[in-house]
Amino acid sequence: MKKIRLIIQREYLSRVKKKSFIIMTILGPLLMAAIWIVPFFLATMSDEKKVVSVVDETGIFFEKFQSTDKVLFVYEVDLEKAKDNLSKGNYSGVLYVQKLSYSIPDQAVLLYSDKSPGIVTQSYISNAMQNILKNNLLVNAHNISKEDFDKINSTNIKLNTEDIRTGEKSYTEIKTGLGIFSGILIYFFIFLFGAQVMRGVIEEKTSRIVEVIVSSVKPFQLMMGKIIGVALVGLTQFVLWILLTFSIITVLQFSMPDVFKSAQTEQAYNPGQKLPSADQVQLQKLQNQEIRELINGLFSINYGVMILQFIFYFLAGYLLYASLFASIGAAVDNEADTQQFMMPVTIPLLFAIIMSNFVINNPDGPVAFWLSIIPLTSPIIMMVRIPFGVPVWQVSLSMGLLILGFIFTTWLAAKIYRTGILMYGKKVSYKELWKWLRY
Amino acid sequence: MNIFSAQNITKNYAAHTALKNVSIDVPEQSIFGLLGPNGAGKTSLIRIINQITAPDEGELYFDGEKLKPSHISFIGYLPEERGLYKKMKVGEQALYLAQLKGISKADALKKLKYWFEKFEISDWWNKKVEELSKGMQQKIQFIVTILHEPKLLIFDEPFSGFDPINVNLLKSEILNLKANGASIIFSTHNMASVEELCDNIALINKSQKILDGKVHEIKNTYKANIFEIAFHTKEIDFKAILPESYKIQDQVVQNGISKINIKIPMDLTPNELLQNILPKIEIISFNEILPTMNDIFIQKVNEQKNIA
Numbered sequence: 074m075k076k077i078r079l080i081i082q083r084e085y086l087s088r089v090k091k092k093s094f095i096i097m098t099i100l101g102p103l104l105m106a107a108i109w110i111v112p113f114f115l116a117t118m119s120d121e122k123k124v125v126s127v128v129d130e131t132g133i134f135f136e137k138f139q140s141t142d143k144v145l146f147v148y149e150v151d152l153e154k155a156k157d158n159l160s161k162g163n164y165s166g167v168l169y170v171q172k173l174s175y176s177i178p179d180q181a182v183l184l185y186s187d188k189s190p191g192i193v194t195q196s197y198i199s200n201a202m203q204n205i206l207k208n209n210l211l212v213n214a215h216n217i218s219k220e221d222f223d224k225i226n227s228t229n230i231k232l233n234t235e236d237i238r239t240g241e242k243s244y245t246e247i248k249t250g251l252g253i254f255s256g257i258l259i260y261f262f263i264f265l266f267g268a269q270v271m272r273g274v275i276e277e278k279t280s281r282i283v284e285v286i287v288s289s290v291k292p293f294q295l296m297m298g299k300i301i302g303v304a305l306v307g308l309t310q311f312v313l314w315i316l317l318t319f320s321i322i323t324v325l326q327f328s329m330p331d332v333f334k335s336a337q338t339e340q341a342y343n344p345g346q347k348l349p350s351a352d353q354v355q356l357q358k359l360q361n362q363e364i365r366e367l368i369n370g371l372f373s374i375n376y377g378v379m380i381l382q383f384i385f386y387f388l389a390g391y392l393l394y395a396s397l398f399a400s401i402g403a404a405v406d407n408e409a410d411t412q413q414f415m416m417p418v419t420i421p422l423l424f425a426i427i428m429s430n431f432v433i434n435n436p437d438g439p440v441a442f443w444l445s446i447i448p449l450t451s452p453i454i455m456m457v458r459i460p461f462g463v464p465v466w467q468v469s470l471s472m473g474l475l476i477l478g479f480i481f482t483t484w485l486a487a488k489i490y491r492t493g494i495l496m497y498g499k500k501v502s503y504k505e506l507w508k509w510l511r512y
Numbered sequence: 513m514n515i516f517s518a519q520n521i522t523k524n525y526a527a528h529t530a531l532k533n534v535s536i537d538v539p540e541q542s543i544f545g546l547l548g549p550n551g552a553g554k555t556s557l558i559r560i561i562n563q564i565t566a567p568d569e570g571e572l573y574f575d576g577e578k579l580k581p582s583h584i585s586f587i588g589y590l591p592e593e594r595g596l597y598k599k600m601k602v603g604e605q606a607l608y609l610a611q612l613k614g615i616s617k618a619d620a621l622k623k624l625k626y627w628f629e630k631f632e633i634s635d636w637w638n639k640k641v642e643e644l645s646k647g648m649q650q651k652i653q654f655i656v657t658i659l660h661e662p663k664l665l666i667f668d669e670p671f672s673g674f675d676p677i678n679v680n681l682l683k684s685e686i687l688n689l690k691a692n693g694a695s696i697i698f699s700t701h702n703m704a705s706v707e708e709l710c711d712n713i714a715l716i717n718k719s720q721k722i723l724d725g726k727v728h729e730i731k732n733t734y735k736a737n738i739f740e741i742a743f744h745t746k747e748i749d750f751k752a753i754l755p756e757s758y759k760i761q762d763q764v765v766q767n768g769i770s771k772i773n774i775k776i777p778m779d780l781t782p783n784e785l786l787q788n789i790l791p792k793i794e795i796i797s798f799n800e801i802l803p804t805m806n807d808i809f810i811q812k813v814n815e816q817k818n819i820a
Contacts, residue, residue: 079611087600281595285656288562288589289612495564497593508526 084302102317274402390452403493448478521570588662
């Protein structure tokens with residue numbers, strides 16, 4: 074036991090002290106915080122005001138566009154003159170609506186010269202045009218009052234789902250995001266740290282230190298020491314990432330509160346709705362409510378339990394695969410030879426990631442159930458399902474089978490490992506591995 | 513008293529038999545040579561002694577007891593395929609390997625300091641192994657092997673890859689260890705490199721032991737009664753002076769000194785040869801030519817072939 078502790082200690086310290094670990098530990102949270110924060114910054118960065126000239130042959134849109142602080146609309150009759158101004162750079166674009174033989178126009182052209190107008194501007198214009206058209210049809214052709222039209226236009230149903238047992242709302246989008254995110258994180262961790270175990274074994278084999286060590290400790294102790302040591306490295310990295318990401322975001326939020334505040338109102342602003350200011354306020358309210366819902370949704374997840382479950386599935390899933398990775402490392406002489414044996418280890422993981430999209434749409438279906446019970450795919454698929462709530466018996470069954478699974482793979486891998494590490498200069502085939510299993 | 517004894521060891525791998533009914537006895541405070549060509553089964557036997565693998569049949573004894581896992585800390589092993597973690601610092605690594613053998617950290621530090629000073633390599637302590645030359649790494653490996661003061665040391669192909677200076681250092685340290693009570697097993701296919709050091713040997717060929725015993729006894733058994741005479745060159749017809757039953761082998765002349773090998777009948781002694789030649793030439797030296805382990809090995813293998 075003391076020897077395993079020594080091995081764990083060496084494996085752990087030698088990795089944690091590496092530059093690459095320190096860099097990863099710092100870069101990871103920066104990246105994650107950036108993903109979270111950059112949209113806020115982008116939202117606050119205002120583009121220069123665009124001037125769009127409207128050349129409307131139908132007359133329906135004349136003076137109907139609402140200029141914003143991003144887009145200013147001017148109206149012109151002569152297309153050639155407008156084009157001329159456009160090429161001189163006076164306009165960012167020219168919106169040309171051709172008069173057609175039938176009464177309702179269904180297309181328009183947005184001309185531009187040096188810079189294509191952004192997708193936001195485009196959708197703003199097309200939304201605005203649709204509204205103007207609707208308005209035109211309803212108010213003018215069908216004599217509907219302006220108030221009624223505004224009411225019609227501002228109808229908006231948000232469908233909330235609620236669990237009747239707990240009264241909790243289900244917040245499907247948030248759970249989808251969270252499920253997929255944790256599934257991918259598990260996948261990523263298993264590969265990252267599984268490969269580290271494999272490389273460690275190859276390193277010991279190629280540097281020929283392994284025979285010195287196995288004369289002091291059992292091969293199984295060496296293998297387990299390495300696997301546990303690397304697991305602790307992974308755990309350390311994960312915990313550091315969570316802590317650092319959280320503190321970076323908190324610090325930024327406190328040091329630049331206006332960015333986040335103004336960003337929230339910016340994001341709530343929805344272009345393309347031509348509404349009187351009173352209605353705009355109401356819309357604002359509606360969207361603030363959506364943000365609150367989002368926050369409520371984020372808070373509705375039981376993070377304590379989820380992080381614990383994540384740590385369990387990460388560790389158990391990693392243990393299941395790490396011993397397989399270790400035995401691959403033991404069977405080959407260099408990293409280039411690992412390819413042929415990586416396939417069967419990679420396929421279940423890849424399969425799980427591909428299926429997670431399917432599972433997320435039907436988190437209680439039979440596919441989701443079986444894939445979250447079978448140990449080879451359960452670490453990923455169960456993590457995808459967990460935000461949606463999984464019956465306790467299923468989680469227990471899955472955890473139990475996963476533990477049995479990793480005991481089995483470790484037992485299997487140890488047999489290959491102890492023969493493989495003392496085998497040099499031999500290209501190993503699957504047939505050979507089968508023989509080693511039966512020694 | 514034997515420090516180590518293996519009785520009737522058999523080890524089968526899937527495709528072949530590595531050891532077939534092999535027994536060896538290593539007396540206390542002696543050097544034991546485990547000799548044989550590549551692939552004879554030496555490394556398999558050594559791995560069994562180190563409990564890296566287990567034999568299919570046979571008994572192993574260490575210091576009078578049945579071999580058990582705790583004996584590992586009394587055995588030091590320098591494998592043929594040896595190396596160190598390249599990225600790890602020398603001192604840290606030596607400390608780690610010593611602790612794996614069961615020495616406490618403080619104890620290991622003290623002993624390492626002694627050996628590093630003795631080999632004048634104290635300033636390597638904080639260097640990474642990859643910065644050291646091969647010869648330097650070998651010194652570290654040697655220190656790590658003997659640091660826990662094992663009762664039994666096993667060196668697999670000890671001198672392969674060592675430069676001559678390190679070979680001499682190693683040999684003198686090994687003799688020191690023996691003088692201090694340790695027993696040593698040398699395993700090598702290069703028989704000439706160790707026969708001068710060994711007290712006992714065992715010859716292994718094709719998974720089987722074909723010969724063992726004390727080195728001088730074996731040599732006596734296999735000697736051919738050949739004597740080498742060196743003398744100041746002088747035209748002389750040995751055939752004329754010596755009786756017919758004496759066989760003259762090769763004769764060379766170098767720098768005014770002639771050397772001649774004469775094989776005399778097994779029932780005669782060198783005195784009779786000397787009596788015949790003393791009056792005729794001025795003798796510089798007179799030696800018995802003993803067979804080398806290599807010669808004996810080849811002879812023995814050939815004998816085996818003839819029987820089969």
